[in-house]
Every structure is written in C-alpha cells, then in structure tokens.
Amino acid sequence: MPELPEVETVRRTLSRLVVGKTIREVEVRLKRIIQKPEEPELFADLLEGQTIQGVSRRGKFLRFLLDDGVLVSHLRMEGRYGLYEGSDEVEPHTHVIFRFTDGTELRYRDVRQFGTMHLFAGEEDLSSKPLHKLGIEPLDESFTFDAFRQAIGKRSTKIKPLLLNQAYIVGLGNIYVDEALFLAGIHPEREAASLTRLELQKLHEAIVHTLKSSVEAGGSSIKSYVNGQGESGNFQHSLNIYGRNGKPCVTCGSLIEKTVVGGRGTHFCLKCQPLKRKRSTPKNKL
Ligand SMILES: [Zn+2]
DSSP states (O other), rough: OHHHHHHHHHHHHHHHHHHHBBBEEEEOOOOOEESSSSSSSHHHHTTTTBBEEEEETTTTTEEEEEEEEEEEEEEEETTTEEEEEOOOOOOOHHHHHHHHEEEEEEEEOOOSOEEEEEESTTGGGGGGGGTTTTOOTTTTTTTOHHHHHHHHHOOOOHHHHHHHHHTTBSSHHHHHHHHHHHHHHHOSBBBBGGGHHHHHHHHHHHOOOOOOHHTTTTTTTTTTTOOOTOOOOOOOGSSSSOOOSBBBBBTOBBBBBEEEETTEEEEEEEETSOOOOOOOSSSOOO
16 A cells, blocks of 8 residues: 555656646546545536646645645555556556546556545535544644644553554554654554653654655555656665564664554564563653
C-alpha cells in the first residue's frame, strides 16, 4: 500500500501534470470505485467542464481541487494514476478515465479495485466522511512538538499502535513508524505516557526526518510502487530497520528482531530500543 510519502510524491507529480487542464468527459468503467455520488453518470456530469485548480492531500487521500468542489481519491492497495494521450491504448484494469479538452487523459488503474473516489461540492469534504476524523498532518507546519505531545503524549497505549492510529496523526504507516521509533531509540511496545519529554522530542524529530527524507527520495518502494510518471521511489535503500529482521543493527550490530505489535509486523533492535519499565514515581513532568 502506498504510504504518506508515496502519496505526497504522487500529489506533486499530478500537480505538474494535470493542474490547469479542463475535463471534457469522464468515463467510469467500474462503478464501485465511485463512492459519492452513488450514480456514476452524475459523477461524470458534475465533473465535465471543470478545470483542475490544484492537487492537495489530506493524510493518504488525494484532493483534486476543482472550480466547484473537490474530488477525493484514495489509492488504497494498488491504485495509480497515469497521464496518457487519448490515442494511447487503454491498459487492463483502467477503471476511470478523465478526458481533457487538450486531448490528454488522466487514467486511474487499480488491479485490486479497492480504491475510492468521492466528489464533494465546495470544501465540505474536510468535514465529511472519509476525511472528517483524521488527525494532524505530520508534514504540515502545524505538526509542532506541542501538537504532537498533546495528540499522543499522555495516553496509556503502546506507542506503535498509537502512531498508526489515523485519528491522532495521519498517514504514518507501518514502515515509517518502525523507522522513526528506531531513530528515536524507543521500543515499539513502550506505553506512550511513560515517554519522557526528551524521548517525545526525539520521536517528533524522527517522524519528521523519516517522512521528509522519504518524500525527497520519492517514497519507498517495497512492492514495486510506481508513481504517476512511472518512476520508482528510492527510499527502500535508506531503511534502517524495516524488513531487516535477522540482520545486524546499523548502529550496534545486534541482530534485529521482529515481533507483532497491535497486529502489525514490527522490527526493532532491543539494544538500541530497550523496553524500559513504566516509570512509577513521579509519573513524569509533562
Ligand atoms: Zn542496535
């Protein structure tokens, strides 16, 4: 599944490719991708004649900003966009085609068919399903240390599932959480409330660093992920801990372990990320 840095890479690529183009016609070839409105014909009608003014992102959702309204698109497992000439052969698993007035087409392909599109009037998408309950954006300026500490600092939950919970911080997937916890030297099963202010600071910095480096590298590419222009991301070459179970830790040389935390495969170095006991007194000075 593409994670936040991959979706950000797709967003940047799409911004270059489709902003300013006007939709002449929309062809929905697989009805289930279109979640709102329910009728694909209405979906197409509402989009025709509209110009794409921008492409933004909320968590792992892409937001195509239109003259009137927002098209919200989630790639889920395998969804991907590509810009084609109208004369190019339509590849298998192409489910939605946006034909532009300049003769080019934005095509949405999705082998697994799990992707979704919701079309909203105005900017009501941010306060409606599926975006309304998303937490803070870790790549946004609003992701300050104080905002981070408020979101997670005092909860009596293991830190890893908390970081994966989209209601607190959006778009942090399994790979990036393992990497950030390793960088911060925090065991994935530590209780959030047991983290000291210094540990939280290190974790906050590690999250921002991990995501930013990945966006710069074009996203990771664990499963031959390809972005909107057909390039693969390079971040998989920079992974320190994810997928390296049984191999030596880059910092201390101990063997990296793999376990399951909150139902997710989890990689860590027990020497660099000790499982400290929860501190009893004083609780902590936050
Ligand atoms: Zn280590």
